[in-house]
Each structure stands twice: as C-alpha cells, then as structure tokens.
Amino acid sequence: xxxxxxxTKVKKKSNDKISMKxxxxxxxxxxxxxxxxxxxxxxxRDYWWNYPKFLWKGFKNSIPFSYIILFLxxxxxxxxxxxxxxxxxxxxxxxVNDTFVEGSIGAISTFNPLFMSxxxxxxxVQELVFDKLVYIDREGQPLxxxxxxxxxxEEDRAYEFTIQxxxxxxxxxxxxxxxxxxxxxxxxTLAEDYGFDSIxxxxxxxxxxKVNDEKVRFTLPEPNxxxxxxxxxxxxxxxxxxxxxxxxxxxxxxxxYPIGSGRYKVTRTEQNAVYLQDxxxxxxxxxxxxxxxxxxxxxxxxxxxxxxxALDAIGAWDDDLLSFTxxxxxxxxxxxxxxxRTKLIFFNTRKETLEGKDIRIGLSYIINREKLIEDSNIGGxxxxxxxxxxxxxxxxxxxxxxxxxxxxxxYFKNLGxxxxxxxxxxxxxxxxxxxxxxxxxxxxxxxxxxxxLEELLKEEGIVLKSEKLTYKQITQEIIATRDFDLLLYxxxxxxxxxxxxxxxxxxxxxPDLNISGYTYERVDILLEDARKTLDRNERKEKYDLFQKYVxxxxxxxxxxxxxxxxxxxxxxxxxDLSDVNYSYQRxxxxxxxKLD
Numbered sequence: 001x002x003x004x005x006x007x008t009k010v011k012k013k014s015n016d017k018i019s020m021k022x023x024x025x026x027x028x029x030x031x032x033x034x035x036x037x038x039x040x041x042x043x044x045r046d047y048w049w050n051y052p053k054f055l056w057k058g059f060k061n062s063i064p065f066s067y068i069i070l071f072l073x074x075x076x077x078x079x080x081x082x083x084x085x086x087x088x089x090x091x092x093x094x095x096v097n098d099t100f101v102e103g104s105i106g107a108i109s110t111f112n113p114l115f116m117s118x119x120x121x122x123x124x125v126q127e128l129v130f131d132k133l134v135y136i137d138r139e140g141q142p143l144x145x146x147x148x149x150x151x152x153x154e155e156d157r158a159y160e161f162t163i164q165x166x167x168x169x170x171x172x173x174x175x176x177x178x179x180x181x182x183x184x185x186x187x188x189t190l191a192e193d194y195g196f197d198s199i200x201x202x203x204x205x206x207x208x209x210k211v212n213d214e215k216v217r218f219t220l221p222e223p224n225x226x227x228x229x230x231x232x233x234x235x236x237x238x239x240x241x242x243x244x245x246x247x248x249x250x251x252x253x254x255x256x257y258p259i260g261s262g263r264y265k266v267t268r269t270e271q272n273a274v275y276l277q278d279x280x281x282x283x284x285x286x287x288x289x290x291x292x293x294x295x296x297x298x299x300x301x302x303x304x305x306x307x308x309x310a311l312d313a314i315g316a317w318d319d320d321l322l323s324f325t326x327x328x329x330x331x332x333x334x335x336x337x338x339x340x341r342t343k344l345i346f347f348n349t350r351k352e353t354l355e356g357k358d359i360r361i362g363l364s365y366i367i368n369r370e371k372l373i374e375d376s377n378i379g380g381x382x383x384x385x386x387x388x389x390x391x392x393x394x395x396x397x398x399x400x401x402x403x404x405x406x407x408x409x410x411y412f413k414n415l416g417x418x419x420x421x422x423x424x425x426x427x428x429x430x431x432x433x434x435x436x437x438x439x440x441x442x443x444x445x446x447x448x449x450x451x452x453l454e455e456l457l458k459e460e461g462i463v464l465k466s467e468k469l470t471y472k473q474i475t476q477e478i479i480a481t482r483d484f485d486l487l488l489y490x491x492x493x494x495x496x497x498x499x500x501x502x503x504x505x506x507x508x509x510x511p512d513l514n515i516s517g518y519t520y521e522r523v524d525i526l527l528e529d530a531r532k533t534l535d536r537n538e539r540k541e542k543y544d545l546f547q548k549y550v551x552x553x554x555x556x557x558x559x560x561x562x563x564x565x566x567x568x569x570x571x572x573x574x575x576d577l578s579d580v581n582y583s584y585q586r587x588x589x590x591x592x593x594k595l596d
Contacts, residue, residue: 097595098289100572103302103311105321106295108274110255111266113234114187116197118492121295123584125274128291129170130234130260133161133180138581139392140495142228146175146235146261158219159227160211168281169237170265180216182238184208184231186246194246197511202230225534226498235261263590264291272296287594291587299444312569315583317562318445320377325567334566336577336586337381339388340495345438345557346487346516354485360554361401362411363436366460367453368403373560376452378445380560385547386499388561392536393497393543398551405460425461435463439478440488442468450488480510487515490562495581497543500527503550518555571596 109119113126134150135143142150147161167175185208187200207219218231240259244252256269263284268275276291278284294311296302299321305311307324316322317338325331347354347363354360369382384400387393409419409426417426417434426434438453440446447468454464469478478484491513493499501507504527505519523546530542564583568575574592 098287099292100288100290100312100593100595101292101294101310102313102315103294103296103305104315105297105299105302107297108269108271108295110250111258111269112236112249112255113258114183114190114198114200114236115250116199116201120584121274121293123582124293124587125258125266125276126234127262127585128264128276128587128590129258129262129266130236131167131175131262132234133231134228136229136232136495136581138495138579140229142232145232146180153217156219157221157223158217159231160215160217162215165214166283167261169240169261170259170279170281171237171240172281173237173239175235175261176238177210177213177216179235179238181208181210182242183233183235184218186236186241187233190246190249196250199233202226206230223532223534225531225539226494226496229494229496237261284591286591288590291590312572313567315564315566315586317379317564317583318377319379319563319565320448321444322565322567323377330570332568332570332572332575334568334575334577334586335379336564336566336580336583338562338564338582339390340581341490341492341562342383343380343488343490343559343562344383345559346484346489347555347557348482348484348487348516349519349555350482350517351485356415357553358411358414360557362408362415363462364401364554364557365404365411366408366457366462367557368456369559370403372449372452372456375456376449378449378560379563379565381563383558383561385551385558386503387497387543387547391497393540395544395547397544398548400551401554401557408460419461425463433463434461435465436486437465437467437484438486438488439467439469439474439484441471441474446488479515482508482510482515482517489515492582497539498527498531500531503527503546503555516555518550518553520549520553523549 104120106119106121109117109122111122111125111129113130117123117126132145133147134145137143144164146163146167148164150159150161152159161180163175163177163180169175184200184203184206187198188203188206188208189200190196190198191200192204203218205221207217209217209219211217218227220227224230237259241249241254244254249255257266259265261279261282263279263282263286264276265279266274267277272295274293274295276293278286278289294305296305302314303324306314314322314325325333347360349355349360373380373382385395385398387395389396412418412426412434416428419425420427423433428434438450440450450464450466450468454466457464474489478487479489491502493502502513503518504514504524505521506512506524508514508517508519526542526546526549530539530546533539566575566577566583566586573594573596574589575586576589576592577586580586580588
C-alpha cells in the first residue's frame with residue numbers, strides 16, 4: 001500500500017514535470033500563434049506610420065550591403081552637386097586668374113544697340129559685345145572701327161567707307177558690307193515707320209547703299225559736321241536679324257543674347273547679372289577671359305557683396321554711396337568727369353508763372369551750386385552753360401550765373417516779391433510765398449540732392465516742393481506730356497557741340513529734348529547754320545552767339561557734370577580712363593588689363 005502510494009506520488013511528480021514542460025510549450029505556441037495573428041493583423045497603414053522602424057530594421061538586417069548602397073548614394077549626390085550650375089557659377093566667380101567681377105546699382109533692359117538707351121549696364125555690354133563703324137576720339141574726330149578708312153566724295157555729298165576684311169561675328173560668320181547696310185537701313189525704318197527711339201533718327205534723309213563687297217556709301221542731302229557721330233554706331237548681324245519682325249526687335253532673344261563682332265560675347269544673362277567671355281573669333285587674346293557684371297537693386301546689397309570679397313570693382317556717380325571704400329587701403333581709385341552728361345533743372349516756359357525770364361534768372365542766381373554738390377556729397381563739377389569748359393565751342397566771355405543772392409533779390413523784387421523780415425521768405429503783397437514744385441526721378445542720389453536743394457532754398461527764403469516719380473512716370477507722364485513746373489533731369493550730348501535737338505523750337509514736342517519749350521528765332525537760325533558748314537571757325541562764331549542768348553534767357557539751370565568714381569582692387573592692372581568720354585567705355589583698353 002505504501003509502495004503504491006509512493007509510486008503514485010512519483011508518478012504525480014513526473015506528471016507535474018510534464019505539465020510544466022507542456023505549459024511552457026503551450027505558452028510558446030500561444031505566443032507564436034498570437035504573434036502570427038498580430039502579424040496577420042498589420043496592414044499597409046502600419047507600414048506607412050512606422051516606416052522608419054521598418055527601414056532601420058531592414059538596414060540592420062542587410063549590413064554590410066546597406067552601407068555600400070548608402071555610401072554609393074551619398075557619393076552620387078555629392079558628384080551631382082559639384083557638377084550643378086550653381087557650383088559652376090561659384091567656381092567661375094571665384095577664379096582669380098582670368099575672371100573680373102564688377103558690381104553696380106541699376107537694372108538690365110536691352111542689349112540691342114539699334115535702340116537708344118540711357119541704361120549704364122546696357123551700354124557697357126554693348127561696348128564689349130559690338131564694334132562701331134567708326135569711333136570718336138576726345139576731339140570729336142573719327143577713328144577706325146569696322147571701317148578701316150573713308151573718303152568724302154564732294155560732288156556727290158557722299159562718304160564712302162572701306163570695311164575691314166578680317167572681322168567675324170561671334171558665331172563664326174564673316175562681317176560684310178551687307179551687315180553695314182542692314183544696320184543703318186533697319187535703324188532708319190524703326191524710327192520712321194515704327195516710331196521707335198532708334199539710332200536711325202539722326203540719319204533720316206541719308207541714303208545708305210552697297211558700293212561693292214568692300215565699300216558702303218552714305219549720301220547726305222546737305223553737308224553735316226555731325227555726320228561721323230551719327231554713323232558712330234554699333235553694327236549688328238544681318239543673318240541673325242533679317243528674318244525677325246521689326247516690331248518685336250526690342251523684346252526678342254537678341255535683346256538678352258546678342259551676337260556682335262566685339263571683344264566679348266554674352267554667355268548667360270540673368271535678372272541681376274551678365275556673364276561675358278572672350279570672343280574666340282577676334283584678333284585679341286586678353287588676359288581677362290571672363291567678365292561678370294553684377295547689378296544690385298540698392299546700395300546696401302552692393303556694399304555687402306563688396307565687403308565679402310565677391311567683387312573686384314564698383315563704380316558710381318555718388319561719393320556718398322561709395323564712402324565705405326575709404327575703409328580699404330588696397331583699392332585703386334579712378335575718376336572721370338563726364339563732360340557730355342549734364343544734370344539740369346528745366347523750367348517749363350509754357351507755364352504762365354515761368355514764361356517771363358526774370359523769375360528764371362532770379363532762381364539761377366540764388367542757387368549755390370558749389371554748396372549743393374558739397375553738402376549732398378555727390379560727385380560732380382559745376383556746369384556753366386550748354387558746353388563744357390574744355391570744349392572748343394565754349395564761350396569764355398559770357399557772364400555766367402554764379403551764386404549771388406543780392407542779384408536774385410532784385411529780380412524777385414521786380415516781380416513783386418520781397419523778403420519778409422518776420423518769416424524770412426520772399427512774399428508778395430497778398431502774403432503769397434514764392435514757391436515752386438520740382439519733379440524728379442526717385443533714386444537715392446536724386447533724393448539726397450533734392451533734399452539738400454530744399455534746405456538751401458529755404459535758407460534763401462524760397463519754398464521748394466518736391467515730387468518724386470518713377471522712371472515710367474517721368475518719361476510717360478511728365479516728359480511725354482510736358483506737364484511739370486520744374487524738372488530735374490540729366491541729358492547726354494554728343495562730343496560735337498551740335499545741340500539742335502535740345503534748343504531748337506521745332507524740337508519742343510515729345511520725343512525730342514527741348515523739354516523746357518524754349519523758343520527764340522535767332523537761336524534757331526544759329527543752330528541751323530552751325531550744322532550746315534564744316535568750317536570749325538565759322539561754327540565757333542555761331543555757337544558763341546548761341547550760348548550768349550541761351551544764358552540770357554535762362555530756360556534751364558545748369559547744375560553739374562557727374563563725376564564717375566571707379567574703385568578697383570589692386571590685383572587688377574592696366575586700367576586707363578584717359579581716352580574715355582563716357583563711363584560705360586571704361587573697358588576701352590581691356591586687352592591691356594591683367595589680374596595678379
């Protein structure tokens with residue numbers, strides 16, 4: 001009995017062990033079954049929600065192959081980045097051996113030289129990309145360009161130009177006489193038939209024809225001493241433009257990607273930059289292979305770019321804007337007074353209040369132009385009259401207007417305005433204060449200039465109200481309609497003293513530049529006669545009288561000639577502005593520039 005109990009007990013223990021094992025197996029099987037059931041319950045949403053965990057698990061389970069794939073992917077991305085345009089641009093910009101980077105404030109408009117432009121950047125690009133038929137030196141005499149020589153056929157009143165035989169367009173095509181004829185004929189058509197402000201305006205009435213494969217002829221209706229300046233224009237390729245619609249020329253691809261025969265060609269144009277490269281088809285091999293012209297919307301961004309070392313040079317006509325350059329000792333400074341650009345205040349002589357010359361003379365005497373330039377910190381040299389003092393046509397025997405408040409007060413008194421001791425302003429008997437409204441283009445430089453002028457005139461007893469306008473408003477609402485009192489404006493004249501378009505009474509309507517509406521029959525006759533003779537002495541006599549009458553009538557106030565300041569890093573060698581007439585010609589001797 002005891003043995004049976006013992007066996008039973010042993011058996012029970014054995015059964016207990018089996019039960020434990022079974023229990024563990026049951027637990028494992030249950031867990032496995034549960035896990036299988038859970039796995040079965042995982043749907044696509046779980047993968048999307050927990051994809052980092054699944055990716056990481058897959059990555060670990062596939063080591064070392066996952067590391068190989070990862071490194072190959074990273075290497076591909078790095079290689080792609082290094083070959084990208086952005087990196088290429090950074091590399092190009094940072095090259096010091098053959099790339100010159102310049103910055104200025106402004107905008108980009110059109111590089112097509114068939115159209116007149118006042119845009120500094122546009123004109124700079126045109127000077128680099130195109131060649132002129134002839135060039136004009138500082139004395140107004142012609143120099144070879146596309147034309148190597150010329151002669152005047154007197155009996156036909158014609159000039160014949162022989163073109164160079166070794167010039168090529170930047171696409172490899174040869175420059176021909178047909179290109180010359182096409183350029184000037186198209187420019188005339190744009191002016192006459194389409195009303196565009198093209199370079200052909202000054203050649204209306206002049207016939208252009210091909211003589212042979214080497215010569216082109218210009219036949220004039222009458223002798224014209226300004227003829228060489230009229231034909232000192234950039235030549236464009238006929239084969240590139242002859243199929244283009246003329247009305248679309250200002251806006252087509254050629255306006256941004258021109259083809260010329262000049263020293264450099266445009267390789268890329270952006271909203272705020274132009275990239276140029278040496279023209280492989282010309283005979284010049286400059287040390288500077290690439291030029292990058294960067295354009296900034298304001299002074300702050302220009303200064304920042306210069307400070308971080310992204311620019312080799314900067315230029316402007318405003319000493320205040322470039323005053324930060326005084327902090328640097330490694331800069332070369334070049335100055336150029338632009339004698340053929342003049343800042344003026346136009347009086348609208350069509351207005352009853354400004355029709356009489358006494359009020360205009362009074363204002364001419366009361367403005368202290370030297371102090372205006374100094375206090376506004378604008379680079380410039382006082383302009384006395386229609387011609388610069390170094391021009392052969394300048395009349396030094398005229399009593400030009402200098403600052404003289406006493407004389408100004410006399411003229412104002414004749415008009416019924418006396419200076420009030422109490423208020424300090426010139427007032428009429430009815431208490432009306434002498435005041436004027438000055439319209440001007442809204443720019444940092446003009447804003448400071450006008451603000452300084454307001455203060456100076458306030459000290460003299462005159463109220464000046466300012467009206468700042470956009471370029472579109474100035475051109476389309478003010479100049480086009482001639483609706484203004486006083487207008488601050490800048491004009492560019494030719495090297496030749498002919499200023500028919502500025503002062504002749506027939507040129508007082510838009511788009512001509514007699515903005516003040518000045519009319520005087522004797523001045524008209526003098527201007528007409530001066531452009532009918534080639535005799536410089538005879539022309540000088542006409543212009544002496546012309547200046548005398550214009551100064552006496554005071555249709556404008558001549559303020560100053562802008563002074564261009566150009567700051568360049570010392571590593572750039574060979575710059576020479578001595579033979580330059582305009583600031584946009586600063587690359588005149590680029591073939592002699594070098595980079596250390």
